[in-house]
Amino acid sequence: MAIPERAPAPAAEPAHWLPNFCSWPVLFALIVIGELVALIVVLAASDVSVPSWQSLGVASLFVQWLAALWAVSLCKLRPLLLRLQPWMGEFVAVTLALVATTGLSWLVFVLDQNLRFGLVDASADVVRFVLRNGVICALVVGAVLRYFYVQEQWRANVQAEERARFDALQARIRPHFLFNSMNVIASLIRARPAQAEAAVEDLADLFRAALGRADAQTTLGEELDLARGYLRIEELRLGSRLGLEWDVAALPRDVELPPLLLQPLVENAVYHGIQPLPQGGTVSVLGRVEPAALVIEVRNPCPPPAARRGGGNGIALANIRSRLALHYAGRAALLVEDQAESFVCTLRLPLPG
CATH class of the missing domain: 3.30.565.10 (Histidine kinase-like ATPase, C-terminal domain)
Known part of the structure; x- marks a missing residue:
């Protein structure tokens, strides 16, 4: 009885500070986090009034477009970012999110003021609107990157434990x-x-x-x-x-x-x-x-x-x-x-x- 030789399976991808934004689990997690952010923003801005479904829909559309733009950018730039020092790569990732958020916020504000869509409060100031969205973006992106980093480290630890257990079984x-x-x-x-x-x-x-x-x-x-x-x-x-x-x-x-x-x-x-x-x-x-x-x-x-x-x-x-x-x-x-x-x-x- 001879067991035929099999080609070894490819080694598991090592853990990195930046997850693979091209994978469906990461994209799904990003969509869920973005929807939670939109809900929190709408609830926080409503004060004592009841937020409308229209407000939630507009906020969700805005946040999901930003999340998709950020995810596509990190998906394409991931090989390049992983060659950088972790702090530099994180800085680039956060900068990409801030540029996308501030640019899209300014565009939405200008279009709304000129076309009278009523998406933004008429009395709002463009600087305050853009700055507010930028601060929220920086906080959320920092938390998201930290969350994915912890997930990657947990996955690496589980795989290391599995390898140790398999070595024990071999022994x-x-x-x-x-x-x-x-x-x-x-x-x-x-x-x-x-x-x-x-x-x-x-x-x-x-x-x-x-x-x-x-x-x-x-x-x-x-x-x-x-x-x-x-x-x-x-x-x-x-x-x-x-x-x-x-x-x-x-x-x-x-x-x-x-x-x-x-x-x-x-x-x-x-x-x-x-x-x-x-x-x-x-x-x-x-x-x-x-x-x-x-x-x-x-x-x-x-x-x-x-x-x-x-x-x-x-x-x-x-x-x-x-x-x-x-x-x-x-x-x-x-x-x-x-x-x-x-x-x-x-x-x-x-x-x-």
Whole structure:
């Protein structure tokens, strides 16, 4: 069983002080912030009177045009701004917003005074009107840039934590498993050389996956093959004490997913379930496709609670849950049923598209 080499996934974009204003999440956040600013401006200017829908509509149109102009400018100029020092780039970004706000404010004031649209108070002064909008713009733009900067830093911290957790999972390939596997392979070399060669290939595939890039993607078929290879090695070591049941024919093998989601589950099933039982037991890997999800169950018998091994199992499960949360944003889950004589882990992954 050989897992084909896959091109590494592109590294995640590093965090910057300036977000990507060409992305839909940032544009949507900017639209929402702009609408809130328009509502606050209308409410603040209304004093005790009830603001009209017309006033809110005019203010929203003005603010959204400014936000769109600013977003397009930062979207196009982002590569250039990121080459500057952060303080200089922020100064340019704020200056762009101020120039757009003051220019558009002056244009609106002049057109309204000449065409009698009634959008601006007739008694208002152009300098005061433009200055007021400029001050509001400077305060809001400063807050928006700070908000997006904090978001970028949070995203970078989450990704760093995910990489650290994945490195910890990679380091969990237990030394005694390696030594036991090598001893089994050594004992098979003369008597059953074909089995020894197959075990070496399975072991190489397992360590290739464990030592791979944290940001690489794999497929469900490769994860299933990796789990089968691991269980074949354990089957050589445990002999008839380890029974296997596979029912995964319904699963699509080409679905992409983060690596090392399934192998730690079958490893825990053997280490915490089968190995402590003198009579052994059967590890069952069952898969099915539901309307919106792929479901994979790993079942194993386990000793009574008082005789169970402590540590390790909870760490691996928490690790997988954290990686699912990061990659699928709440659309995937790992459910655990810890019963008196059995242990069931259910992995639910969203269907692509």
